[in-house]
Amino acid sequence: MGEAALLACDWGTTNLRAWTLDKRGEVVAHKAFDLGVSRLEPGEAGERFQAEVQPALQAVGLPAILCGMVGSNLGWTVAPYADCPAGLPELAACLAAVEAHAAWVRIVPGVRCEGLAGAPDVMRGEETQILGWISQHPDRARGRHVVCHPGTHAKWVLVEDGRIVRFVTAMTGELFAVLTHHSVLKSEAPADDVAAFDEGLAAAGEGEALAARLFTARARVVGAGKAAETTPSYLSGLLIGAEVAAVPKLIGLSGRESVTLLGEPGLCARYRRALDARGVASETFDGEVAALAGLYSLYRSGARR
């Protein structure tokens, strides 16, 4: 492990994760901050970065590269979206410049594509993980790959020859949250019952008529005597099952293609189970590791300019 040469940050809506890396990309230090952009006052991102993030990682004066919602209008500065197809060269070419303690600081742009219903679809942060996953698996830099990034706003992404060519966002995580907190399905129980999760998967059908399938989460408790504590697990299976059945088709996939799951490992495991139940092959990669690799790759490409 060498001397710190770069500060890399995945700065999202709810959290900021920062690493210092040596010049070969090895991690020197790591720290998480409760500084997600949704918690910031307008205009204070740069100030907090200089006052808290750089000093805590002994990175004052080091070059820094940042991805995620920090590049949105809620963050530090708007890093305009790159249009699809977008890969490492395209994103490295349009890093947005800011400055902190006189150091080189760049923010990775998000990616935009033509979405459903005539409105563009967008991502911020997931593109960096995808580039990092490719950088760690050079055999994936060619050919056609389907990547799923589960989360509040899950992404299904078609990657061809190292470039993001098309994607679609599904509000699966947000549906789970609002239904679990605010609807007739509300519950404070953990979503950790595997049998109920599988029951939810089986009730997802082909992902059509979700509003009716959701009612089964109520009916199985009031009409079929299932334990109310299993509702979150059932709901998780139902929503994820409906997503994996129907959403890939919206970007022209058959839904049978093998899937690369990229994200938080626990959530990826739920998606893997849902894909397994449909006989769809998948492999999983840790999103945080991928984000770090992507930031390093973008720095190496972008800093040469």
Next chain:
Amino acid sequence: MGEAALLACDWGTTNLRAWTLDKRGEVVAHKAFDLGVSRLEPGEAGERFQAEVQPALQAVGLPAILCGMVGSNLGWTVAPYADCPAGLPELAACLAAVEAHAAWVRIVPGVRCEGLAGAPDVMRGEETQILGWISQHPDRARGRHVVCHPGTHAKWVLVEDGRIVRFVTAMTGELFAVLTHHSVLKSEAPADDVAAFDEGLAAAGEGEALAARLFTARARVVGAGKAAETTPSYLSGLLIGAEVAAVPKLIGLSGRESVTLLGEPGLCARYRRALDARGVASETFDGEVAALAGLYSLYRSGARR
């Protein structure tokens, strides 16, 4: 208009509507109460009925017939569900008996059928509206009819020869409420923009991949410059459009059958517009009028026993 002979109540989750009727079923008096069962303390329904409802309608001592959630475990007494197929004779045969000021008081049972995913589906209140609609349109007492009752938990009902044979519940109204109040789509604007409603209908597709289609409600504002105040209208169109496209198929319908909309006239008008956009014929009947007619029919059949 004759002398009051019967007290009829549609007593649901949020409201109680009461009418006195003469012996031919004509309305003598009407009053609404803020006494929905969700607002009651356990066990107090009967007491409030005697103390407030009967006296306010000068109906102390008159026979009374009640439908809706008052027959659930949140209400006065549990009126056990009647299984499908269920029509006027079947429901009139199993009215649940309670007593108030020594008068004959009966509660209409709900209806149950085999639902999705192995759990029973249930209704309470809608069955009375359906019987009332049939009693007002004797030509509908024969043949096969599709009835849609929009609402928080919308019902699609197949009626054959005057009996409810099969139905399915869709949480469309509840999804609208939780998303409008608690999600990234939240808004206090009214859902009264017809162009945005139609845009939502067009974005509903065939009712599959709803979690992804919902994200277009966000993307059209942040990515395509549509006014945020139009989000509730768009969301209403999207959810209703997805329901009418996919839910009827779950009970073995083609989705092309003409539909009888029975319910609150403003909400029925939204569904009518969604059905029109798919080229599906519909006719609308006022749910309150139908409830009253259904209560009167059930009284006439049930009181003879």
